[in-house]
Amino acid sequence: MTEILILTAPDEKDLPGLDKLPESVTVTHVRDEASLRDGLTRAQVLVVTDFRSDMLAECWPEQPSVRWVHATSAGVDALMFPALAESDIPVTNARGVFNRGIAEYVLGAILMFAKDTLGNLHYQKQHRWQHRETRLIRGQQALIVGAGSIGTTVGQLLSAAGLEVIGTARTAREIEGFAAVHAQEDMAQLLPHADYVVITAPLTPDTEGLFDRDNFAAMKPSAHLINVGRGPIVKTGALLEALDKGELAGAALDVFEEEPLAEDHPLWDRPNVMISAHMAGDFIGWRRALGEQFVDNFLRWQAGDSLQNEVDKARVGR
Numbered sequence: 001m002t003e004i005l006i007l008t009a010p011d012e013k014d015l016p017g018l019d020k021l022p023e024s025v026t027v028t029h030v031r032d033e034a035s036l037r038d039g040l041t042r043a044q045v046l047v048v049t050d051f052r053s054d055m056l057a058e059c060w061p062e063q064p065s066v067r068w069v070h071a072t073s074a075g076v077d078a079l080m081f082p083a084l085a086e087s088d089i090p091v092t093n094a095r096g097v098f099n100r101g102i103a104e105y106v107l108g109a110i111l112m113f114a115k116d117t118l119g120n121l122h123y124q125k126q127h128r129w130q131h132r133e134t135r136l137i138r139g140q141q142a143l144i145v146g147a148g149s150i151g152t153t154v155g156q157l158l159s160a161a162g163l164e165v166i167g168t169a170r171t172a173r174e175i176e177g178f179a180a181v182h183a184q185e186d187m188a189q190l191l192p193h194a195d196y197v198v199i200t201a202p203l204t205p206d207t208e209g210l211f212d213r214d215n216f217a218a219m220k221p222s223a224h225l226i227n228v229g230r231g232p233i234v235k236t237g238a239l240l241e242a243l244d245k246g247e248l249a250g251a252a253l254d255v256f257e258e259e260p261l262a263e264d265h266p267l268w269d270r271p272n273v274m275i276s277a278h279m280a281g282d283f284i285g286w287r288r289a290l291g292e293q294f295v296d297n298f299l300r301w302q303a304g305d306s307l308q309n310e311v312d313k314a315r316v317g318r
Contacts, residue, residue, distance in 0.1 A: 002302070005030060005043035005066070009050035015072070017291020021298065033059055040064045045301070047072065047294055048079060057081035064089075068301060072290040074098055074150060074281075075230055077203040080316045092297060092309045097289050098281030099153035102200070102228050105280035106154050107161060109252035110137055110196050112274065113224045118250075122271065138162035143194035145210075146201025146229055147173075147181050150281075154200055154228075166190060191218040196226060203230035204315055211235060216242035224250045228280045231255040236267070243270055254280040 003026045006015055010031045018027060028043065030036045031050075036059045040046070046066045048056065051073060060083050069091045071079055076093050084091070112118065114135040123130045142158045144151045147167030155165040156177035167181040168190065175181050182190060184206070191197065197219060201207045211225070211234040219225075225248055227234055236257050242248050250272030259278060267273055297308050 001026060002045065003028060003039075003043040004045045004047060004298070005036075005039040006047040007031075007036060007050050007056060009052060012049065015047065015049055015287065015291045015294075017288040017293075018295055020292075020295050022302070025298075037061070040066060044068070045070070045298065049290075051078040054081075057083070060084065068092070068307070070294055070297065072294070075202050076311050077230065077316055080313065085313050085316070090307055091311050091313055092307050093311050094290055094293060095149045095309045097286065097293055099150050101281040101283040101286070102150050103154040103157040105254065105276075106198055106226055106228060107157055109226050109274065110140075110142070110158070110161075110163070110224075112252070113196075113250060114140070118272065118274065136162075139164065140195040141166060141193055142196040142198055143187075143190055144168070144178075145184075145187060145197065145199045146207070147175055147178065148200065148202070150228075151198075151200035152177075154198060158198075163196075166194070188215065188218055191215060192220060194223055195220065196224050199225070199227040199229040199233055201229045201233060202316070203232055207233045209233070209235050211238065213238045213241065216247050219248050221246055221249065223248050224252070226252045228254045231257045231259060240266060240270075243272065250274075252276075254278055 001024060006027065006029045008014065008029050008031055014029045028039055030039050033055055036055060040059060040061050042065055044065060044067050046069045049072045066089060069089055071091065071093045073094055076091055079091060114137045116132060116134050141164045144155045144165060144167040147155060147169045151167060152175055155167055159165045159177040165178050167175060167178045168184045168187050169181055170184055172183045173181050216238055239251065252274040254276045255278055261267065267275060301307055
């Protein structure tokens with residue numbers, strides 16, 4: 001008998017999409033410390049859907065029964081507490097599920113800036129008829145910071161829409177739809193040429209705080225920032241300063257250093273900023289898709305095959 005433990009937030013329903021699990025498998029959803037502590041000494045597989053607390057790190061036993069941890073997210077930085085990071089327990093993620101949704105969000109944000117949709121909404125509230133000219137996105141350059149799974153899908157959609165797409169990754173490479181993909185260390189030389197800078201990178205020790213005063217100062221004053229990666233990649237204070245100085249034209253932000261964004265945070269009132277609640281990839285039916293992806297991987301694990309989407313824990317940092 002195999003038991004799957006699913007750590008779920010108190011305000012979330014049970015994970016759907018598990019219909020094809022074998023009848024011999026037991027599924028236990030836990031939402032409190034006592035149930036989690038007990039389950040970690042009994043279950044063979046742990047699925048994490050709650051990334052908003054440190055409960056897992058606090059409840060992790062010295063000798064867990066868990067032999068595989070699956071995260072229902074693309075980023076796993078919230079799971080990399082020392083005991084798990086340093087163990088030989090494999091960790092997998094939900095790579096691929098959110099790619100298209102995030103890519104469409106980014107394209108929508110670019111079109112919003114190019115067509116001055118924020119301006120339209122502003123003038124509409126004033127009942128003011130104000131004619132302006134707007135930009136074509138064809139021929140504009142998008143810099144994708146983090147040309148991994150999500151970044152590749154984003155870049156390919158933007159390329160199909162007519163933008164010139166440049167990317168950065170750990171090492172230079174060729175990716176279909178990209179004019180070029182440079183090593184991440186070359187980003188500073190690429191920023192001055194980009195009309196749209198799109199962050200799709202995961203949070204690692206190398207990317208935390210990457211967008212600071214110097215990198216914002218390197219951007220075109222007419223450029224826009226779009227962050228769908230991780231909030232701590234951008235230093236919020238530096239972003240606010242750059243917006244106030246006119247070092248960039250605006251930003252679309254789906255992730256933040258501290259979430260949820262405080263009600264009195266100055267970003268809410270910036271007229272050239274669009275804010276969304278960490279939802280760029282969350283399409284209708286996304287939770288079921290996550291459950292179905294896990295089941296596919298579980299059947300591989302049960303059959304003794306290699307796991308899909310295994311992450312390199314050594315490269316992940318908080």
